[in-house]
Amino acid sequence: MTTHHDPPATPRSDTGGWVPPRTAPERRPGPAGPRQPLPGRLWRGRPEDPRWVRPAFLGLLAATLLLYLHNLSASGYANSFYSAAVQAGSTSWKAFFFGSLDAGNAITVDKPPASLWPMELSVRVFGLRSWAILAPEVLMGVATVAVVYAAVRRRFSPVAGLTAGAVLALTPVAALMFRFNNPDAMLALLMAVACYLVVRAVEDGRTRWLVWAGLAIGFAFLAKTLQAFLILPPLAIVYAVCAPVPWRKRFGQLAAATLALVVAGGWWVAVVELWPASSRPYIGGSQHNSFLELTFGYNGLGRLNGDETGSMGGGGGGNGAGRWGETGWDRMFGSETGGQVSWLLPAALILLAAGLVATRKLRRTSVTRASFLVWGGSLLMTMAVFSYMAGIFHQYYTVALAPYLAAVTGMGAGLLWERRRRPWASITLAVSVVAAAAWGYVLLNRTPDYLPWLKWLVLTGGLVAAFGLVFAGRITRRLALGAAAVGLVAALAGPTAYTLSTLQEGHTGSIVTAGPAGASMMGGPGGGPGGGGVRGGFGGAMPSRQGQQGGQGQQGQQGGLGGPGAGFPGAGGPGGGMPGGSQQNGNGPSQMQPGQQGRPGGPNGNGFPGGGTGEGGMGGSGGLLNGASVSAEARRLLEKNAARYTWVAASVGSQNAAGYQLATGDPVMAIGGFNGTDPSPTLAQFKKYVAEGKIHYFIAGGGAGPGGGSGSGTASRISSWVQSNFQKVTAGSATFYDLTQKASG
Structure with missing residues (x-):
């Protein structure tokens, strides 16, 4: 039933309820009127949209671009491991193709080279400088926001799409990794593209969308190997069940998509494996000069079971503390990872469940339900693997969750808002806001000295908004919109603060985290039980902000690579730092780029960037994480x-x-x-x-x-x-x- 506050509504069988006509219809929209010139289409968008929609979307992209470009060069060469490969590939096409660490082509990086290619092309054009390396990553971040918006907007309202885009842009780990030169930015973009394309395929049953999705996942394999395949099970199952074509054709289409995946990801592998080993670089990270060994060993099953030959050691299964942090169902919420990505995760899970319940009685081919299954299934699958993987795990891996989480949040909130006149929908929407606010309070309380007033503002705002949303179907539209706006602000206030803190600092080295100092506590190699915490696990005092903070480890927390008597077998020095270091206790000068000031490490062998290494040495363990400073x-x-x-x-x-x-x-x-x-x-x-x-x-x-x-x-x-x-x-x-x-x- 509508009121004078709402526009006329039309029925849509897919959602089972009454929705405003601005929500995308279940059928494919046909052409509307004469085709406008390209500039007009870019600015106006869909003819049926209100005029504010496209400018708002472009504003979101512009804001994301400016936000991510801010202070970009403060990170210098960021991860010098990949920056060196970029430098090599910008001067040697052979190094470009193979992903060599050096232009002499002695050895490759321990990943395929696709994520390096955009940076190497940028450096070929603009020269070797920080922004030339990192700007392509920023553009990938903006593109990912656009893809998530388009996916949510297509099935739901413009506001739902804008909400999803904002959630992604303001997720702290996204703001970190879309400004960093690890492979994760390209991986996140291509995974989002694959999800979007699979939903498009479910929409009209056309083979081309599924083939393009296979190509996206195959190319993602060339960015970060088997992690690209984590979402294959939910995507394949959803299409096999929900596609609006006969089952024989469905499986034929899936076979075609699989072939596209194999071609997109396998051509480079085939060339490398067939190329004479004597005339190509050694495959870094492998023990027998084989990319297939690297894929299924060090970068594959080894990440799951911790058996990674040539690495620093794996972790522990179950709910125990491993060398790469605690594993278990709550890993994404723990002190190691929670502040990176989980701000809206409880709300997203509630909204996902609500979306599936609301669409449970719809026909098999419902695109709305398929959207929840595709994005929600990808979220749950990736969460499960990250939560229980016993091998190498870094907090920044969770950027892979950000597009899925953002899409589910936008879709769920949009669907419940349109159904807010139903008591269950308004109450569930209110509960999701309370969950976001309460969890934001918990996360902010983990860093009590960081904006101590913000946690109370978040909690209070969330409770006030939830009270209004409970009655959203019975109050005026203006009041309901006000309550929704307050709830959105309360939910995003915490991650926004962490994101802004992330943007203000440079990040260098191989292990980086988002948010303010102390936001992530993680046990590293050798940490194990009792060695936990970023500050206690690595080097006696690993900084939670790379290149920003050394300091001493938590009281009573020793172990990892630098507590007294700790470290790898054979580790020496009073702090147990990595032997061969040029500093007695592993407290060398900062390894940050020129113009960046790091703080010296503490007395127990801390040696990560900012608690760094000496020239040519490995004081503490800093050289393992960042390049040596060179006089x-x-x-x-x-x-x-x-x-x-x-x-x-x-x-x-x-x-x-x-x-x-x-x-x-x-x-x-x-x-x-x-x-x-x-x-x-x-x-x-x-x-x-x-x-x-x-x-x-x-x-x-x-x-x-x-x-x-x-x-x-x-x-x-x-x-x-x-x-x-x-x-x-x-x-x-x-x-x-x-x-x-x-x-x-």
Whole structure:
């Protein structure tokens, strides 16, 4: 029943209720009137939309773009591991294709190269600088917001689409990773595109949409391997059940989509596997120079069961504390991860359940229900895997959840709002607002010194809004809209504050988190039970803001890579920092980019960026997370006669090599790959390179990995051979060995 406050309504069988005509009809809309010129269509949007809709959408995209571009260069080279690969790919097409860490093509990064390609093309055009590397990631973030808006808007109201887009843009981990050079930005974009395309396929049963979805997931595989396949089960099941075509055709279409996926993701794999190993770079992260081994081992099943050969060690299953944090059903809500992504997760789960209940009696081919199943199924599937994976897990992985969570929130809120005259719908909508506000209060209370007044504002605003929403179907539309607006502000206030805090700081290294200091406490490798917490698990005092804070670990929390007597086997120094470090206690200078000031680490071996490493060393464990800082003297030494050599230097561990490569712009060989544990090059190969005059210097003290400061056995043998046979050279505080000068005596 409508009132004079609402526009005329028309029935729609898909939702089972009365909805305003602005909601997309179940059938495919046909052309409306003469086709306008492109500028007019871009500004006006759908002819049936109110005039404010398209400007509001464009405003959302513009605001997201400006927000994410703010202070972008503060992160410098961000993750120097990938930035070094970008630098290499911008100067060598072979490095571009294979994803090599260096232009000499000694070894690749431990992922496929698709996520590097946009950054490498940008650097080819604009030169090697921070914004040229990170701006493509920002554009991917804006594109993801646009895709989520389009998906929700197509089936629900414009406000629902705008809400979903805003939720995504203001999720702290999204604001972090869409400004960072890890593969996760491309992965999140392509997964959102795949969900959108599958819903389009359910809408009209056309094969092309499903094939495009397969292509998107296949290309996502080339960004982050098997993580791209996490949402395949819900997408395939939803289409198989809900598509409006005969079942034989459905399975034929799924087969075509699978073929598209295999082609999109498999062409590069086939080339790499068939390419002679002697003329391509070693596959970083593998133990036998095989990308398939890397895919199904270190980057595949190893992430689930913790059996990751060559890594720093896995985690624990069940509800125990693992080396990569606690696993269990509540992992996404815990102190390690909650502040990154879970702000609206309780509300989203309530809205998802409500959406499925509301559409339970609709026909099999209902697109509205299929939308909830596609986005909600992707959310639940990814949550489940993240919650129980016992291998390497970092908080920033949760950016993969952000598009699904945002879409479910927008869809659920939109559906319940249209049905608000029904008591169950208005009450459920109110409950979701209370859940968001209460959980926001809990998360804000975990950082009690950060805006202490905000948690009370969030809680109070949420309760007031919920009271109004309970009666949303019986009060005037203006009052109901006011209550909804207050509820939205209360729900988004916490994540917005964390997002703004994230944007104000630079983020460097391999492990980064969003929000203010102390927002994420995570036990790292070696942390285990009792070693938990970001500040206690790694290096005795891992900063929760990379490159921003060192400080001491939590009282009574030792372990990880730097509490007294802790660290990897063989770890030394009073703080148990990684051996081979140039600083006694692992408290080297910051490894941040020029112009960024890090704080020194505390006395227990803290050594992550900002609690950093010394030149060429691995003080604490910082070199494992970010490239070494390089002095002007060291840079001049390496740049002298650099053109004569394939590699100006070699160093154990990719991060240490990356720091020198970015400083000089010349290739630096990473012995042993990221952790120093890959058997590449062998001692015989390294001797051959030296005899042929391809490497000028060996950088001392670049160890990384569970075996101690020299990385793997292969890296250790190379280090010992170099130190016994070649002349030592000092530049600044770093030590080198000149591989063209034999040691005297």
